[in-house]
Amino acid sequence: xxxxxxxxxxxxxxxxxxxxxxxxxxxxxxxxxxxxxxxxxxxxxxxxxxxxxxxxxxxxxxxxxxxxxxxxxxxxxxxxxxxxxxxxxxxxxxxxxxxxxxxxxxxxxxxxxxxxxxxxxxxxxxxxxxxxxxxxxxxxxxxxxxxxxxxxxxxxxxxxxxxxxxxxxxxxxxxxxxxxxxxxxxxxxxxxxxxxxxxxxxxxxxxxxxxxxxxxxxxxxxxxxxxxxxxxxxxxxxxxxxxxxxxxxxxxxxxxxxxxxxxxxxxxxxxxxxxxxxxxxxxxxxxxxxxxxxxxxxxxxxxxxxxxxxxxxx
Numbered sequence: 001x002x003x004x005x006x007x008x009x010x011x012x013x014x015x016x017x018x019x020x021x022x023x024x025x026x027x028x029x030x031x032x033x034x035x036x037x038x039x040x041x042x043x044x045x046x047x048x049x050x051x052x053x054x055x056x057x058x059x060x061x062x063x064x065x066x067x068x069x070x071x072x073x074x075x076x077x078x079x080x081x082x083x084x085x086x087x088x089x090x091x092x093x094x095x096x097x098x099x100x101x102x103x104x105x106x107x108x109x110x111x112x113x114x115x116x117x118x119x120x121x122x123x124x125x126x127x128x129x130x131x132x133x134x135x136x137x138x139x140x141x142x143x144x145x146x147x148x149x150x151x152x153x154x155x156x157x158x159x160x161x162x163x164x165x166x167x168x169x170x171x172x173x174x175x176x177x178x179x180x181x182x183x184x185x186x187x188x189x190x191x192x193x194x195x196x197x198x199x200x201x202x203x204x205x206x207x208x209x210x211x212x213x214x215x216x217x218x219x220x221x222x223x224x225x226x227x228x229x230x231x232x233x234x235x236x237x238x239x240x241x242x243x244x245x246x247x248x249x250x251x252x253x254x255x256x257x258x259x260x261x262x263x264x265x266x267x268x269x270x271x272x273x274x275x276x277x278x279x280x281x282x283x284x285x286x287x288x289x290x291x292x293x294x295x296x297x298x299x300x301x302x303x304x305x306x307x308x309x310x311x312x313x314x
Contacts, residue, residue, distance in 0.1 A: 029109035089136035138165035167194040
């Protein structure tokens with residue numbers, strides 16, 4: 001064998017070895033599945049639990065029943081089952097049993113050989129075997145990737161596509177947020193909207209109230225519980241146009257509609273927002289006011305009440 005032939009054989013062996021390693025890496029993705037009835041019609045709660053390299057990953061969400069090729073959950077009694085879930089990134093071959101619409105078993109994942117190349121052509125790179133498995137689990141399809149790319153979003157990459165699928169950011173959600181008055185172009189903020197519950201309905205309600213909040217303010221409102229329902233309760237107490245930053249401060253420090261109602265019952269008809277926050281910060285409660293009254297200290301202003309509390313006079 002000459003050197004050229006030897007080199008050819010060597011290269012062929014290396015390629016075969018690498019191909020085997022890649023194939024084995026893809027086949028390493030296997031584990032358990034569970035299936036439970038869902039409250040959503042036409043769907044089931046399906047979980048994939050993978051045990052690998054000393055750790056466990058668990059992904060569970062509602063999947064449409066028609067995604068399970070070869071599975072019939074309508075049959076009565078316990079039955080052994082084999083079914084397949086086909087996603088663009090790969091397929092899940094599952095075996096096990098189902099009884100009364102619920103079941104468990106084991107799965108093996110096979111990556112689609114063309115997926116990484118097709119995603120790269122769309123501008124989404126960095127897809128190794130682990131990430132492709134994750135994209136299969138979350139069903140990051142080629143169609144979904146194209147849809148998100150057409151939305152002209154900032155910071156869109158492979159990881160954001162996965163996050164979008166996990167938290168439910170899709171074209172319908174983006175369009176609804178834009179119709180409600182937001183630009184909705186930042187990927188991180190779109191994910192944060194979903195995590196914290198900023199909805200198109202909330203955005204519309206706030207805008208109709210005469211506010212023009214930025215996206216960070218909307219997220220902060222949800223984090224601290226400034227909801228439309230809570231804002232309506234404040235409006236009933238006479239606080240209809242409080243600055244959003246002060247509404248957030250209300251929530252942080254415990255200025256509630258009930259607290260305001262108790263103060264009004266004690267004769268403090270409409271304290272300023274800053275006064276309400278100061279009262280809560282320094283512990284001027286209805287109980288504290290009643291305690292001072294019992295000692296003959298009546299008709300004190302809010303500023304006087306706060307000053308007495310700061311000085312430690314009980």
